[in-house]
Amino acid sequence: MAIDCLILGAGQEVGKSCVVVSINGKRIMFDCGMHMGYLDHRRYPDFSRIPNYDQGRSSGSAFDHAIDCIIITHFHLDHVGALPYFTEVCGYRGPIYMTYPTKALSPLMLEDYRKVMVERRGEEEQFTSDHIAECMKKVIAVDLKQTIQVDKDLQIRAYYAGHVLGAAMFYAKVGDSAILYTGDYNMTPDRHLGAAQIDRLHLDLVISESTYATTIRDSKYSREREFLKAVHECISGGGKVLIPTFALGRAQELCILLEDYWERMNLKVPIYFSAGLTIQANMYYKMLISWTSQRIKETYSTHNAFDFKHVKDFERSMIDAPGPCVLFATPGMISGGFSLEVFKHWAPSEKNLITLPGYCVAGTIGHKLMSGKPSKIDLDKDTSVDVRCQIHQLSFSPHTDAKGIMDLIKFLSPKHVILVHGEKPKMATLKGRIQSELGIHCYDPANNETVSIPSTQYVKAVASDAFARSCLNPNFKFLKSSSGNGLQVTDERVSDGILVLEKSQKPKVMQQDELLLMLGENEHKVEHSCCFPVHIGNIESSERSSTGFWLRLFSARLSDEISAGIIVQDFEGHIQVESFHLSICLKDSCSHRITDDSQNKSESVFCCCTWSVEDEKIAWKIISTMKNFNLNPGQQDASNN
Amino acid sequence: MCHCYGNFSTGIDSESFQTCLSKGGGFHFPSCHILSICGFRILFDVPLDLSALTIFSPIPNDFDNLDEENCGCLESDKHRTLETTTLNARNLVYAEPCYKTVKNLHLWNASFIDVVLISSPMGMLGLPYLTRMKGFSAKIYVTEATAKLGKLMMEDLVSSHMEYKRFYGDKESVCPQGMKFEELDQLPPTLKEIALGKDGEDLGGWMPLYSAVDVNDCLKKVQTLKYLEETCYNGTLIIKAVSSGAEIGACNWAINSPKGDIAFITSSIFLSGHAMDFDYHALKGNDLILYSDFTFMHAMDDLDSGFNSAPVTDSIRSLASADISEERDKLAFVCSCAVDSVKNGGSVLIPIDRLGLILQLLEEISTALDYSNMKVPIYFISSVAKELLAFTNVIPEWLCTERQEKLFSGEPSFAHAELIKQKKLHVFPAIYSPELLMNWQEPCVVFCPNWSLRLGPVVHLLQRWCIDRNSLLVLENGIDAQLALSPYKPMEMKVLQCSFFSGISLNKVQPLLKILQPKIVAFPEDLRQISFQESTPFSILHYSENETLAIPNLKSSELEIPMELATQFHFKKLKQEHINVTRVKGELLVSNGKHQLISETKQADQLKCRPVLCWGSPSTDTLLAALSERGISGTVEGDTVDLEGENVSVVHVHEPNRACIKIGVAITVVTTADEDLAGRISDAIYSVLDNA
16 A cells, blocks of 8 residues: 655645645545746646546536545645635535634635735636635634544544644544644744644654755844844834735734834834734634743733734825834735735835845745845836835744754654655755655655655454453563673563464464464474583592582583573573573483493583473584583683684 | 563553442532543542532621521530421531532542543542642543633632631631531531431541642643543553533543543533533444433433433434523523513622533623613622633634634624623622722622532622512522522522533433444443333443442454564464464554554564474374485384373484484474484474474
């Protein structure tokens, strides 16, 4: 069995995240995003590539049979933007899962986008407000860490991802195979959100974002100070600050930052939110406060951090009003809409300031402003805007940096990693690091490629009571390590077990005694024996006829010479090593004596040994040691040479 | 060689046991059980019996308002007449209140408990007594919402008690244990039964209240969970809280263990007006259901008829929606009574503790008042009121579907935030808050939790209004109203006592079990009298208080072997041809309640190389053939009898070296001094024996 990952979007690029994963007969779509940089068919993932997508077409539900569920990680448009199109236009009717905040906030993002596209750009709409509402009705909201049973075989679970309110990494398990799709995540906490959190999971695959595949970021605080300084300088010079953001996420984070600063510096300059949208968004943030950072969570009963005191609504008529102000306007990246309108008015004045997010999609005005310092920007073939204002690029980002990605992957230690949501050359570098530093297979497929990896499967064997009981108790075995002086500890709990495959029955594991009972057989032992003389020379000693003397002598020698992880036990009357049993044979004729040794019996001591076949190696090793036995080790060395 | 056996896990018991420590008493006093599975002891709920508070007198200065003759107390009143059947204030215990815990829990050594599962905020109120015990080290699992609500309830209890002490002075607490026998004996029968139990054994359960420090320490030991979050105890038990609908955060428990899957079902409500509904789908397919919903004992309807009245074919959904509309009617009735009182110039006192009822009544009463154009203030007086209300509007994930829909349309979950903003609802921490005194207006509607009517603001307000025949007191069912109201006599106030749903009504038990499909159900003994209409596909056990019930083995254990490891095994076909066997190799990994085999990370010195188990008996002919295949020739000496008197065949080997093979019934001994030959002979023997 294999896990097939079809990358429909965000393969070696950022935008329209969409991965369709088939595991053990189940097919899950992770994210259903749109690309902000395109206006043609390339803005949506190419859904027609989904295997078997049109099998159900006759019944009018093209994708219902092809996909078991959709999982949306967070409310950003490059992750959820194509969802209403897919459900309402393409006709997918199956379950859709997202966290509570994502379900609450996605419609706001989608509606905002729709308005920008239709009302301002005058485009033909891809989906209507009703589509958005209908689509959201199909969404099942989940809480973090809940194990959701999508159907009998498919289990999913959300983990906190930081990034934006409600962002989650999703774990999915089908049968014995499990994967994690990270979506976008942040490994360090910020002003309003905590850091990503995950359990140690057994995973076949991790699909990770890699926006900052090669960047290592230091503390955020210095960069937050830079931002505040730039804003403060602008307003004290009587300028206006335009902060183009999306309605949700960055707007709230920066607003908490500014509120805090306004409070500390006792500033009175107004902070505006464009349209009612963002103010309404704050309402959601207030209710969803348990998804924010620890610090904000703890103080909600006295003061909800999203009750902004300095924030007011902005009216279009105020664009050209005199005096300093700070304005949050949608959309981010100045891709159109109100932020573009304000940009046109404010950009020509050098007193003003425009802040830009850390990442802008190619094709947007934000992207143009970031690349170089243009003095003029062409909006279309007829209009252009002089840009004399200051530009401040926000260098803090809600994405994890390269260290964070490496840390997460190292912590999870999956069998395979697929990188998405990044820039091709940087992803290749990160892929190399994952393979060389962590020794994990890593892939960075392009859009519309499929990656296949093997999946885990278990044979499930019924364990007998006796075996199960013996499994509950550790059965430690200590061996002297052959390589060093240390003790080697092995747990032999399972080695008594025998796996039995019987036709048309479940596999069984039982203890060996139970096997015999089942078969109605008796054990038949196989033992070896040997009685051999050890040359001791002609020594005169009062003790030479005492068996105890020889046993002590042999046992001391064996302990010295048999190093390979053997513990020699010296019992009264015999020496034992594992099943090997050695005693001094005083009989004149022993049934275990085979060789007719011509050696003088008076110069030999007979050792009578028995052992089980399993210990034959050690047995013969001991016997050969014993045969070479010499009272004086020095002489023996000499004779060996 | 040295073998070392360690018994690190206690999980060797083959059987599971269950002991019911207390059946409890309704919504506020949930039942309490101990379950022993896989050798781990799990305690379900540690409640307090707050109804027992009614034996105490409310704060003493109440008596100033009472008639001269009633002003007596235990110590001074020698002439208390035992024959008085009507209770009055002077019969009550005149002392700082003590709290009644589950007495049977004290019989258990706290250090033997491994896991504590708390099902509701009410099931948590006795927890600080347990966590402060010496040797207590169990893992406590609680849902996040229950932990928060339980904390607030305990804090309110501690603060109300402190307030009592402030009024009462620092007089020593008199537990019933501390009372003299004569004093106890002189109590009227109703009080005596509460204090002593049926045969005096309840006496041991009384405790002075824990402190705020105990509460804090207790909360630090708690591990919080989301609904449906799987947590693993000791690698063996997978524990999951599943919404029960009884209260915000309240839950049933699903426990998966190698010995079987168990569902613990406590008081559950199918459809709730505030909390997330009873999620019974998540309890499907468990081996055992431990049924611990005792609400049927307090319900009005007759046991048998209730159980059988509804045809089993009725869907749970339709039964439940009938319940919720009945519940709405009750709330509407309470509202209309409240409006009537206010219209007549009376005030309404609602000393209800159930958070769900408070939240819904706040909304409904203010709507009803608006509707009838009555502008009277609503007060919510409790030391934790503000925090409680703020909390309920930031936990949409824990609420019922309709409340969740409000989140998605951008409205607050409950209307109280808006009511506060509109100055219709006023929230105060205590009755003596200066803001309250400034703000106070009558008539009014007051919510002030403490349904036993012995602690907190309700005591003062009852004293104030008990003689006003236009005022209304709304009580929950499940409290002995006569006893509870005895200190406030003569009682002129109208009293409305309402029974609200607090568990699974009997007509839903059968349809529910039909969906859940367990193998075994353990019912309380009190349900024995009811009979199932049809033969059930599951077997039924009955348990009773303080008796241990043995639970049969629920399922066989399983060992999971990764495919890639299993394919490396060398299977042998036995002479019973349909059977293949192999010896299991690998390391055992016990995690998430599963036994898994993983390939050995470090290879132990490979000194053992041969199979260790053989059976059957080799015949000399086949052995000779097998030997000659290996270039060994020998002769059979014929049957001889060895020293033990068993038949032995002997094969003498001459080529390539001398050896002797003695084949007995249960053992074959190979004697040779030639290592190579010994190996080859072993091979030959194994080829003619079955082995693994």
